[in-house]
Amino acid sequence: MVIDLKKCIGCTGCALVCKAENATPPGILWLRVVKHETGKYPQVRRVSVPLQCMHCAEPPCMEVCPTGATFQHPNGIVDIDAELCVGCRYCMMACPYDQRFFLSAERTYFPGHTTPFEQAGYQRHQAGVVSKCNFCTPRLQRGLEPACVANCMSRARTFGDLDDSNSEVSKLIRDRAGYQLHPELGTNPSIYYLPP
Amino acid sequence: MRIEVSFYGFVRDLVTTPKLVIDTSDQTTVREVLDSVVKRHGERLRERLLSATGELAANVQVFVGEQPTTSLDQSIDHAHDHCAEVKVFVLSATAGG
Amino acid sequence: MQTENAQEDLWIPTTCGLCYSVCALKVHRVNGTVIKIEGNPESATNRGRLCPRGVSGIMLLYDPNRVNVPLKRTNPNKGLDVDPGWKEITWEEAIDTVAERLRKIRREDPRKLLMTGTVTTQDEVPFSRFFTMAFGTPNGWNSGAGNHCGTAEHLYGALLHASWAKQPDSDHCRYLLNFGSGVGSGSYYTVTGMAQRIAEARLRGMKHVAVDPFLSPSAEKADEWIPIRPGTDAAFALAMLNVLLHELNVYDAEYLKHHTNGPYLIGADGSYLRDETEKVPLIWDPVDAAAKPFHSPEIKDFALDGVYAVDGQRARPAFAVLKEHLAPFTAEWAEPITTIPAATIRRVAKEFAEEARIGSTVVIDGKALPYRPVAVMYFKGAQGHKNALLNCMALELLTEIVGASNVPGGLLGMNSCSVGEPETGQPAWIPKADRDGLMITGYWPSFPPPYPPKEVRATETIDLRGLIPTCPGSSGALPVVMADPKRFAVPYQIEMNLHLGSNYLMTFADPEAVARAFQNVFQVSFALFLDESTYLSDIVLPAASYLERLSHTADWMSSNAAVGEWCYHVRQPVVDPIAQRRSVCEVLLELVERLEMREEFYAFINLLLKLKEPHMLDPTRCYSWSEIVDRRYKSVFGEARGLEWFKKHGVLKWPKQAEEVYWKPSSSARVPIYFEWFKTLGEKVKAQADEIGIELDTSAFQPLPEWRPCRAHEENSPGYDFYAIYYKLPMQTFSGTYDNPWLDEVCQTNPFAYGVAINASAARQRGIEEGDWIEITSVATGHTVRGQAALTEGIHPEVIAIAGCGGHWSKYLPIANQDGKGLCFEWLIPVGLDNVDIPSLTQDTCVKVKVVKATDRGSKRSSRSSRLNDLNHLNDLNPG
Ligand code: SF4
Ligand code: SF4
Numbered sequence A: 001m002v003i004d005l006k007k008c009i010g011c012t013g014c015a016l017v018c019k020a021e022n023a024t025p026p027g028i029l030w031l032r033v034v035k036h037e038t039g040k041y042p043q044v045r046r047v048s049v050p051l052q053c054m055h056c057a058e059p060p061c062m063e064v065c066p067t068g069a070t071f072q073h074p075n076g077i078v079d080i081d082a083e084l085c086v087g088c089r090y091c092m093m094a095c096p097y098d099q100r101f102f103l104s105a106e107r108t109y110f111p112g113h114t115t116p117f118e119q120a121g122y123q124r125h126q127a128g129v130v131s132k133c134n135f136c137t138p139r140l141q142r143g144l145e146p147a148c149v150a151n152c153m154s155r156a157r158t159f160g161d162l163d164d165s166n167s168e169v170s171k172l173i174r175d176r177a178g179y180q181l182h183p184e185l186g187t188n189p190s191i192y193y194l195p196p
Numbered sequence B: 001m002r003i004e005v006s007f008y009g010f011v012r013d014l015v016t017t018p019k020l021v022i023d024t025s026d027q028t029t030v031r032e033v034l035d036s037v038v039k040r041h042g043e044r045l046r047e048r049l050l051s052a053t054g055e056l057a058a059n060v061q062v063f064v065g066e067q068p069t070t071s072l073d074q075s076i077d078h079a080h081d082h083c084a085e086v087k088v089f090v091l092s093a094t095a096g097g
Numbered sequence C: 001m002q003t004e005n006a007q008e009d010l011w012i013p014t015t016c017g018l019c020y021s022v023c024a025l026k027v028h029r030v031n032g033t034v035i036k037i038e039g040n041p042e043s044a045t046n047r048g049r050l051c052p053r054g055v056s057g058i059m060l061l062y063d064p065n066r067v068n069v070p071l072k073r074t075n076p077n078k079g080l081d082v083d084p085g086w087k088e089i090t091w092e093e094a095i096d097t098v099a100e101r102l103r104k105i106r107r108e109d110p111r112k113l114l115m116t117g118t119v120t121t122q123d124e125v126p127f128s129r130f131f132t133m134a135f136g137t138p139n140g141w142n143s144g145a146g147n148h149c150g151t152a153e154h155l156y157g158a159l160l161h162a163s164w165a166k167q168p169d170s171d172h173c174r175y176l177l178n179f180g181s182g183v184g185s186g187s188y189y190t191v192t193g194m195a196q197r198i199a200e201a202r203l204r205g206m207k208h209v210a211v212d213p214f215l216s217p218s219a220e221k222a223d224e225w226i227p228i229r230p231g232t233d234a235a236f237a238l239a240m241l242n243v244l245l246h247e248l249n250v251y252d253a254e255y256l257k258h259h260t261n262g263p264y265l266i267g268a269d270g271s272y273l274r275d276e277t278e279k280v281p282l283i284w285d286p287v288d289a290a291a292k293p294f295h296s297p298e299i300k301d302f303a304l305d306g307v308y309a310v311d312g313q314r315a316r317p318a319f320a321v322l323k324e325h326l327a328p329f330t331a332e333w334a335e336p337i338t339t340i341p342a343a344t345i346r347r348v349a350k351e352f353a354e355e356a357r358i359g360s361t362v363v364i365d366g367k368a369l370p371y372r373p374v375a376v377m378y379f380k381g382a383q384g385h386k387n388a389l390l391n392c393m394a395l396e397l398l399t400e401i402v403g404a405s406n407v408p409g410g411l412l413g414m415n416s417c418s419v420g421e422p423e424t425g426q427p428a429w430i431p432k433a434d435r436d437g438l439m440i441t442g443y444w445p446s447f448p449p450p451y452p453p454k455e456v457r458a459t460e461t462i463d464l465r466g467l468i469p470t471c472p473g474s475s476g477a478l479p480v481v482m483a484d485p486k487r488f489a490v491p492y493q494i495e496m497n498l499h500l501g502s503n504y505l506m507t508f509a510d511p512e513a514v515a516r517a518f519q520n521v522f523q524v525s526f527a528l529f530l531d532e533s534t535y536l537s538d539i540v541l542p543a544a545s546y547l548e549r550l551s552h553t554a555d556w557m558s559s560n561a562a563v564g565e566w567c568y569h570v571r572q573p574v575v576d577p578i579a580q581r582r583s584v585c586e587v588l589l590e591l592v593e594r595l596e597m598r599e600e601f602y603a604f605i606n607l608l609l610k611l612k613e614p615h616m617l618d619p620t621r622c623y624s625w626s627e628i629v630d631r632r633y634k635s636v637f638g639e640a641r642g643l644e645w646f647k648k649h650g651v652l653k654w655p656k657q658a659e660e661v662y663w664k665p666s667s668s669a670r671v672p673i674y675f676e677w678f679k680t681l682g683e684k685v686k687a688q689a690d691e692i693g694i695e696l697d698t699s700a701f702q703p704l705p706e707w708r709p710c711r712a713h714e715e716n717s718p719g720y721d722f723y724a725i726y727y728k729l730p731m732q733t734f735s736g737t738y739d740n741p742w743l744d745e746v747c748q749t750n751p752f753a754y755g756v757a758i759n760a761s762a763a764r765q766r767g768i769e770e771g772d773w774i775e776i777t778s779v780a781t782g783h784t785v786r787g788q789a790a791l792t793e794g795i796h797p798e799v800i801a802i803a804g805c806g807g808h809w810s811k812y813l814p815i816a817n818q819d820g821k822g823l824c825f826e827w828l829i830p831v832g833l834d835n836v837d838i839p840s841l842t843q844d845t846c847v848k849v850k851v852v853k854a855t856d857r858g859s860k861r862s863s864r865s866s867r868l869n870d871l872n873h874l875n876d877l878n879p880g
């Protein structure tokens, strides 16, 4: 996935469309948008940076998972099998991007009340396990783009195959000098950012 | 002829009966009709309907039958059975930030 | 979302109702439950995309804090913090009570009825205005008159662009000079559509220069940020005009001659010289050395400069008068006012002048059109000041002088001109010229349009708009007049308020002062929530949200981008109204029957919805709401495209033609660069005000722009050394969305959403660190609000910036009313005519405040704070 920081306006629509698509419970945002400021007044730059699971080619989280709950799909997507997850949270410490989330207890957005939406959606999340962005694998299986890509209101996000040098994402990375976050860690993330 | 004048909108504080009937000669104009209505309801009605120069105020729309008119000098011909209908709408702002 | 074993699995097209951008939706309903709201990719308005609010609508639909049953007040005392003691009643009892009140008022004096709405409900509010009009009252107020509304900006929208709002030409603009508007960054009009278009323009290389006290979401995306002292944008603009006309000698003479009143001759008294017979304005033809009526076919050329003797009178073209007027406003003059170096002002003026490419053309749809790829944008920030009318005038003139108004690349009205859908030729509107040759809008969402000038009248309305007819929208004077109508010779007092979803206590100014104006009024609220303003209600009715109701129109004049396609939407319920909620329009139809005002109401519907035979309403029978909606669609879009068609297809769209988008070159209507009639109008206002016995400063009714200080600029009380400003974020709409837990969650990840942006050095000098609780006290109201400091280098050192309308206190909003959920900026702004721009009745929204670190410590912001400081790969992003 490529995220164009020149296009992104930091609206957080992606954070919430992820929530809507995946019915993540309170306190859990698989995608967050942070602000990063550099410079001194009046020469200042502030950039919005959306962060989510980087789907590293060399995922440190997978290495430390004692049960094999964290695994890689053949297409490179890093996923978690909730049935196998024992909630040890080693992966959360191992993830250098802070993109894994532990659901300690089942909660709803309105204390003491479960909305019909939550009734329908929260079956997918069990307490005591770790969860994170799965690149909307269920949507991909239906031939759709990830929700955050499909909804981005500045069209900052492009999804595609990094291994195909002719894909839109590969071209963007080449033409616009796309970069990964913390490449020195050797994790080789699948998310590339285009400079603002 | 018989002219039925109906008022709509921001005039109800002045015109308590929204519909009234006046009898005029067979050749009359919108101005004459409004004049006779003003006679009945008072000068404040004239101020509401007409501008200082005696034209229709910007927020007043008059229909003779189904036809809108912008000119007070429009004549009202006897339509059916020496009867005509004049509708006066006084509009007020509908939107705004 | 995956849907196993679904008996029902539907995608229903409808329209978002959470802001005035009205994005088209596809709502996914499975077994009766809404599980996802997506943007409808068929729509040209939002092209499949939604902002965070649009996505979060599910939580609004199912929020257990929504009002679900009719309620009546049991506590006779009213006040900001006084619990109304709600008691559940039946709909029948509620309607009986309301109908009885209305009947009594209508009998006594219908003007005693007020309707307060909000700008975000583009369907219910206009329809309800038909109701109040038929009822016989002229009184209405949209709470946006405070901190959200463009007020004076909309006036110039009408006078210069024939539209309510405007946008840069995102397809061709190359230089956007933006005085703080949120265009393309998640606020302003067509939020989601413009975000996409402006993002494309950025990649295309459009330079965006942001003049803004705060590095706002919009300024963040600019190529250059120029911090400015609040309320001084006009000084910057005047200095730019000075550089353009007196140093660079750059202006579009052809445009000024043929499309403005620049060549009209102005006499010594400041008025047009007029032709003896026709009484139309004269121009000077330098070829024949003669004055001629502006529309004479004999004109060989128009003089823009010079002094001429016409019938013994000394006369000059309006453009020459403007030019001379601008002479003192040099860049050096503006520097100490704006805090922007004169050299920067000169450079920006030069860039703007060069990029305007005066004289160049571009071929669009086979026609050569002027190509002026520069635009000046502004909205509430630059406009919401004591000097609103003349501030906006200065900003607008930049675009006009270089001829960049409604031509390719420039500033475009949205939407000035519509030739209609190809099959029906509807809806259609086109700007036209009045006798003086100046433009009247083809369509205006209110009535009547601001030009031609209206008469000055006694104060028949409760908001001074009769007296001050230049006010284009909601009036900042309403709470002042309502508190003491006798003083303004208003012969009645408001007794009842039909209150439609506007939390006016939190969106105008000092809530205490506003509450005083409303507390003796019988208030009937159609409400989603028991918000602060319903504390003053006597009856609260549970309203259906946009996901639960049908609308006669989901769209309005400015819901489509200026370029691209026309697009009209449907708004239909995606679920039946939950509990006892009801659609406002349906309830109003019932009240119409109860009040026996069907004949009048239908007459207004026929007139204002422009219903056509055979779809006009016949008062001898009673129509359901969906029948009325169907008739509206059929009247506009033809027999085949009624409600059923729209319900099924969701949107109807067709391409815009070049002459609709770039309509100015082919229009004979001129626009003013010299606002001749303002002066005489001001004199009339003064005379009328004197007659009433109210003191009114009418000195700002002027034909030419000027910068004047706000009260805040002249405030020197020790300790009050910050200006407080307000701005918008895409995560909340005004005050109405703060109880949404999803929006709350993302707001907590943004330090500015709930915090107070303050310059890091200025804060540290006062011992304030990131996340510290601070107290902000207004010199004007004496009120104090609390919030957490969000330190940034990206803000003018004299300024603190507060986003949105947080700081709720209603006990019925359990998510919004917690400490640290934003601040209510309105506590800082006083209510009073001293604080209002008289010609436009715009509320001044800048104020001096004292900022101190709070002595008691509140809780720190949540631990998953948004600022990751270790994003070292972004550290090389320094500007340069
Ligand atoms: S939705 Fe798009 S523009 Fe908005 S924050 Fe996410 S990536 Fe950025
Ligand atoms: S790819 Fe899907 S799961 Fe991952 S952040 Fe985007 S929306 Fe969420």
Ligand code: SF4
Residues within 6 Å of the ligand: C016, C017, C018, C019, C020, C021, C022, C023, C046, C049, C050, C051, C052, C053, C054, C055, C190, C191, C192
């Ligand atoms: S921009 Fe406005 S209309 Fe569009 S999704 Fe957001 S809240 Fe809804």
